[in-house]
Amino acid sequence: MPPLTASAAARADAATEITLPAGYDLSGTLGILARGKQDPTIHFTYDGVWLAYAATGGLVSLRLAARRIADGTVVDARLWGPGADSALPGLPRLLGAEDDWSVFDAPEFQATLPRLASQPRRLNPGLRLPATGRMMDALVPAVLEQKITTIEARYSWRYLVSRHGSPAPGPAPAGLLAPPSPQQWRKVPSWEWHRAGVDSKRSGTILRACSLAPGLERLAGLPAGAELAAKLCSVPGIGPWTAAETTQRTHGDPDSVSVGDFHLASFVGYALTGRKTDDAGMLELLEPWRGHRQRVVRMLMLSGFRKPKFGPRLAPQDHRFH
The missing domain is CATH 1.10.340.30 (Hypothetical protein; domain 2)
Structure with a gap:
């Protein structure tokens, strides 16, 4: 898609700027909201991110673009549609502006983490957990x-x-x-x-x-x-x-763990101990980081670690004729 023209930006129904810490990662933060690369509700472009949803006032299109400033990052938000004004108050939480990583990033906490969790954080310091509220x-x-x-x-x-x-x-x-x-x-x-x-x-x-x-x-x-x-x-x-x-x-919950996931428990087990585990074992392994267990899981997923490929796999099913 061509870049947003100045005239189109000027005709936005609402606009605001939100200042975030230096190095803020817009695409990385909002990536968890996309259900695959072809999710029609969110588009990632070379110069920003587009989302469409219903705010309390009606439908809204939201374009977000980040730019560096001397001591931080400014996210420019332009909104179109009847829900534009009502969507404005939720934008800081959507961007993860209220997501506090200070405890997780403290040296004494980082020292407790395995390398597969601490190194990805060093490589992704601008990642936040978004909260859509929807x-x-x-x-x-x-x-x-x-x-x-x-x-x-x-x-x-x-x-x-x-x-x-x-x-x-x-x-x-x-x-x-x-x-x-x-x-x-x-x-x-x-x-x-x-x-x-x-x-x-x-x-x-x-x-x-x-x-x-x-x-x-x-x-x-x-x-x-x-x-x-x-x-x-x-x-x-x-x-x-x-x-x-x-x-x-919806809440950017930093501690929730997806218990019951077909792959997650064994992934966490192999990443942290080199052995497969079940949900109970996964929760036991993550217990030292209670309050930040979702952050730890996200970092493990960003590490590039892959568990061994053996054992049963969940096969696709065809429900169209049932």
Whole structure:
């Protein structure tokens, strides 16, 4: 996509600048929000990041671009659409401006970490944990990812958003879409779920969540932690894994661990001890860093470490004709 012209930028419905520490990593911070490279709700370009979503005032297209200044980084935010003004207050948390790594970065804490966690942090000092505050936009793709391969889940998300999402307002990149609203999700016909490869259990969970959407969205006001996770898990079909995957994005939860993940426990076990482990063993290994366990996991994932490739794999399944 060509760079945003000065006239298009001037016609933005809202704009602001947010100052962050020197070396802030915009793409690295927001990367966790993308469900694959072809996620239609977020586009990474050579000069910034575009997102589309529904704010309280309506749909919004958001363009973010970072530039260095003498003592920090300034992120220029331009917004288009009826939700532009209402989206402004949430931008600092979206960028991870309130995510405090000072304890994690302290020399005495770093000294407790294995090299596979401490070195990636030294190489990625500008990474923050974003907090979108949008519960349904994070919950639906997490449900789609339950018990299937990443490739399948990303296809399902892309298919459903492409057919049922809303075009991004303003001078947005071609194909940028806002995720369906709860009302739009509830109108998706049964055959579309099947064509997307989504079984009735997962589609039923999404539809139940959509019926409870106003209450679930209010959970954005709770702090991350056990109470928030318990309230999410009170919805049938949502368990600890789905709750963790959701709050990692909605709240920037620095401590949540995706218990129940098909690969994560063995990955953490091999990374920290050279041996495979289960969920209980993973939590025991991460316990010394309680309060920052998600940070440790993120650093391990950025280390480039790969666990041995043997044992059973989760095979893709075809739910279209079930």
